[in-house]
Amino acid sequence: MLxxxxxxxxxxxxxxxxxxxxxxxxxxxxxxxLFGPSGAGKTTLGNILGGYLEPEAGEVLVDGAPLPRRxxxxxxxxxxxxxxxxxxxxxxxxxxxxxxxxxxxxLGALGIAPGWLGRYPHELSGGELQRIVVARAxxxxxxxxxxxxxxxxLDALTQARLxxxxxxxxxxxxxxxxxxxxxxxxxxxxCSRTISL
Numbered sequence: 001m002l003x004x005x006x007x008x009x010x011x012x013x014x015x016x017x018x019x020x021x022x023x024x025x026x027x028x029x030x031x032x033x034l035f036g037p038s039g040a041g042k043t044t045l046g047n048i049l050g051g052y053l054e055p056e057a058g059e060v061l062v063d064g065a066p067l068p069r070r071x072x073x074x075x076x077x078x079x080x081x082x083x084x085x086x087x088x089x090x091x092x093x094x095x096x097x098x099x100x101x102x103x104x105x106x107l108g109a110l111g112i113a114p115g116w117l118g119r120y121p122h123e124l125s126g127g128e129l130q131r132i133v134v135a136r137a138x139x140x141x142x143x144x145x146x147x148x149x150x151x152x153x154l155d156a157l158t159q160a161r162l163x164x165x166x167x168x169x170x171x172x173x174x175x176x177x178x179x180x181x182x183x184x185x186x187x188x189x190x191c192s193r194t195i196s197l
Contacts, residue, residue: 001063002026002049002075002144002176008057009044018044022058024195026144026176031167033187034180036197042180043079045197046148049178050077062143072099074143078150082133086121092132093117100139109165110135111158127154134162138169145170148180163190 004024010017019041026032036042047053049060051067060067062074079085086095096102096117107114110131121129130153137145147166151159167190170177179191187194 001028002178003061004045004049004058005061006058007045007048007055007060009041009048009053009055019048019055019197020057024049024178026178028143028176029171029174031170031177031179031191033191033194034178034197035182035184035187035194037182040197042182042197043148046077046079046146046178046180049144050075050146052077072139072141074141075146076137076139076142076144077146077148078130078134078137080149080152082126082129083121085133086129088121090120091117092119092121092124092129095121095132096136099136100141102135102138106138106165106169107135109161111161127158130154131162134166138166138175140173142175144176144178146178146180149182150179152181152183 002025004022007022008017008020022045034042034045044053048055051073067073067075112131112135116124116128116132151162154162179187181187
């Protein structure tokens with residue numbers, strides 16, 4: 001499982017604790033919600049679980065071992081702002097190939113038009129680019145997914161389609177998910193249990 005043991009992180013060297021003594025587990029195939037208002041430390045915790053931040057206290061384990069520091073991470077993060085997760089100088093086909101080559105069926109289920117792959121990130125809308133980022137994160141080596149406000153910028157119909165596709169994919173492959181949101185209704189629909197910050 002994906003495990004946080006006593007994880008803590010502060011703002012600055014001597015600043016206040018953003019996350020303190022946090023314990024959390026996500027089992028393979030499980031969808032766990034992380035609920036809290038803005039500023040509660042949800043994104044900070046997600047970044048620690050994904051290896052983007054080092055915890056100042058505690059540890060993160062993936063299937064009993066420390067999170068690897070090189071190569072493709074078994075924990076993939078999908079953030080609210082997809083433009084920050086892609087190289088602006090790469091065509092989107094290269095962005096996907098960096099991780100894997102998603103099957104056409106998955107691209108179609110996510111609503112990705114074939115013509116998008118020849119474009120650069122700035123040529124797509126935020127919602128279109130987010131679908132590319134989601135497809136990239138669902139590679140065969142992904143064991144856990146951290147979805148931080150993944151669909152907040154999308155309309156309700158597109159949100160439902162994206163969540164249905166991601167949930168089906170994760171269930172079929174036994175991928176565990178941590179769904180971070182301030183939307184309690186969303187978490188109640190997609191998660192088996194929810195932790196509050």
